[in-house]
Amino acid sequence: MITTKAKAFLFDLNGTMINDMAFHNHAWHNILTKDLGASISFEAVKKEMYGKNQDLLERVFGAGHFSQEQIDQISIEKERRYQADYKQHLRLIDGLAAFLERAKGHGILMAIGSAAIPFNINFVLDNLNIRHYFGAIVSAEDVVNSKPDPETFTKGAAILGVSPADCIVFEDAPKGVEAAKNAGMKCIALTTMHTQEEFTVSDNVIAFIEDYNDPVLTDLF
Incomplete structure (x- = not known):
């Protein structure tokens, strides 16, 4: 059971929103x-x-x-x-479309914090028509230091006007989970590319999920 409530969700992109x-x-x-x-x-x-x-x-x-x-x-x-x-093959990970809509309905702010270049971020957001969900988009070109440095996530939170403690990060990569920890943020880790055992830094992980149909996510709302 997840007891953490958040004002904002910050999503990595590749492997987290799409299984690519x-x-x-x-x-x-x-x-x-x-x-x-x-x-x-x-x-x-x-x-x-x-x-x-x-x-x-x-x-x-x-x-x-x-x-x-x-x-x-x-x-x-x-x-x-x-x-x-x-x-x-481009499509959202199972359950994510409904999850984004539910988060929007609950007034939860959302951002993308990715090490991808805008060329790839735009490829996903525009082909899947999901740009309107996100109040901030932080790409590789927007930061000096990439993950596991926390800059990607702290910058996203700052744009949204939310403190790190009020954010939950969604990540699929061990270095991304580490970046969330370095930012002072809790994290939900997706096992699309890595097993739980590969996440050597995981004390900030509140759940491991395969997709967004996992019932544990209902505790976020």
Whole structure:
């Protein structure tokens, strides 16, 4: 049973609102190995998929390996491939459409806090027609420091005018849960891409769910 009540819900996007992380994994693995010549496994890429695209490239190749122009080109090409492969599968995670409507009806403010670039966030929000639910959208381009730094979530809360203690974050990635903790926020973790055991920081997690049909979520209202 969840006893925490919140004034605001902050959602990560990929893997949290849409179940698309395997498509990101394939796109990145293809770019890194076939285009850029890295020797890295599919599973190893999965573990690196947090934070900004630039951060991922620097973790794999080292800082300074690519110019900023090259990083931007690689990033856009990766996202083009991801979108081309995923678009026919694009849909909200089960139960989320009703959950967003219920939250809106209860006057709960909502924001997106994602390490994705606007190109990908707009792809999701506009194709699924859900932009109107969110009073704040924080992307990779809106922060200096990406997750697990708390800036993504603290900035979203600030735009909504809500204190961190009054927010609940929805996340699918261990580093995202850690970012929520660093922001002083409770978190609900989705196991779309990672098992419960992979969340090494979880003392701020009030529930693990597979989708938004989980009855535990009724305690939020």
